[in-house]
Amino acid sequence: MALAADAGAIWLTLKLASVVTVLLLLVGTPLAWHLARTRAWWRRPLSAFVALPLVLPPTILGFYLLLAMGPQGPIGAITEALGIGLLPFTFAGLVVASLFYSLPFVVQPLQNSFEAIGERPLEVAATLRAGPLDRFFSVVVPMSKSGFVTAAILGFAHTVGEFGVVLMIGGNIAGQTRVASIAVYDHVQALEYAQAQWLSAALLLFSFVVLLGMYTLKPARKMA
């Protein structure tokens, strides 16, 4: 029974991390492309905003997100107007919070690899009749393959390791918002060290495998 609850927590964690990773790649790619290309004044403020979760304590980020998603907050106002209801203490709330929390881990590797491509391959593609969208998918995406791999793995792994934000936004509802890191915390609080032990070991092994995979997969390529 307790084991089934832990399995449920792991399943919920993987589901959250997968959904967040897919959404972050969709949102982060255009954002990273914009940051890599623009020379506009908002480049620096926007970069700083994206990087905030790197330095902010997760509880503070979670606190602001809780306010924003609450009935008086801007996100809460939108979700209520759309008839979705309020997001705190729901799985959807965790997804939204994780999008902010893991954003820099997806945007920064993408931005770095977009910047590393430089202007020339895009100019070459343009002289070979490739339009802007064609250039992005035929040159930028394949040349940033390693950036995408890194971004996806970091986004996924970082969401798996989330604790403070989840605690603030999601609380601790089994099957809905109790993710693995929270479950470990619960076990320790309840002095269930054996269960905390195996869940922690599982997460440790998972994180190591993910990082090992990232360093193995990462190809090194430059313009030839």
Place this chain on the structure above:
Amino acid sequence: MDAGQLAERICVRIALTLPAFALAVDLQLPGRGVTGVFGPSGAGKTLLLRAIAGLEPVATGHVEINGQIWQSDSTRLPTHRRSIGYVFQESSLFPHLSVRGNLEYALQRSHRGRSVTESADLLGIASLMSRIPDRLSGGERQRVAIARALLTEPRLLLFDEPLASLDLHGRGEILPYLERLHDELKIPSLYVTHAPEEIARLADHVVLLSHGSVVASGPLQDTLARLDLPPPFCDTAAAVIEAVVAGYDASDRLVRLQFCGRTIYVPQAQAPTRKRVRCRIDARDVSITLAQQTGTSILNIVPVLIAGMTEIEATAQVLVKLDAAGTPLLARITRRSWDALQLAPGKPAWAQIKAMALVG
């Protein structure tokens, strides 16, 4: 000028101001053959090509290629809508694609019925198809880049110092292919270089560029032999002559050329008989005598008429233009000799050519 001639020309009027540099050109170029764009580093040659290709967003003006308007006051086609083939100075192959993949990239987007093999054969790269760019030599990469540019069947080919990033061996590898393109293709090209040998070898028409503006533009032989060129062009003044290979003296290792109704000799490995070749003759290697010398070690002596003279500022020398049966030659001699021989335009003389290089 009839309608056909009117269409077969390239009009480039471009103004481009950057923080530290300004380019302003107004050129009418022939709509066929190779136009060499020549000038020292920093003259704006690359910028000119980029502006024609639409790669410089702040360039304004008018670009018209054989009747097709790419840029005017009211229109500005983006680069991917201009029918160009651009060969960049350094290698520009896509690293994530094989040689074949690079060629097909161009083919798929040009919607032409050409095949990869045809262009690959022209550049001698058929055996490299499955290689990735990382595994090619500099010369091979540049040949693939040229083949790729050709596959789009452009209306205009732009070469930006395609040999500059190569060593001597790599250059020697590419030049024959460029020459072949010159002979076999009907696509007009602009060929940017700061190497006078490449201009002499490949160009039919030449544009001399300095500090962002045009110093001279015209047919190769006449333009290079102009006396009114400012430095640095007058410092390296050289004439280019065209001659026909008459034979090869194996024992002396000299190629015999027919020029001006005379036989002249050039040291060179064998060249095919009756082939039209070009020789570059540096003004410093030509001296003038009033009577035909005998008992001299100089092999090549041709009769000429003095055509003109200009002083070379701050030196003891003058640049003399000679007319060798219609072909201009240049000689750089001292002012003292000019006076001593009482040379003047129209006066017959003999040009002694101490050295010349067969450039192709």
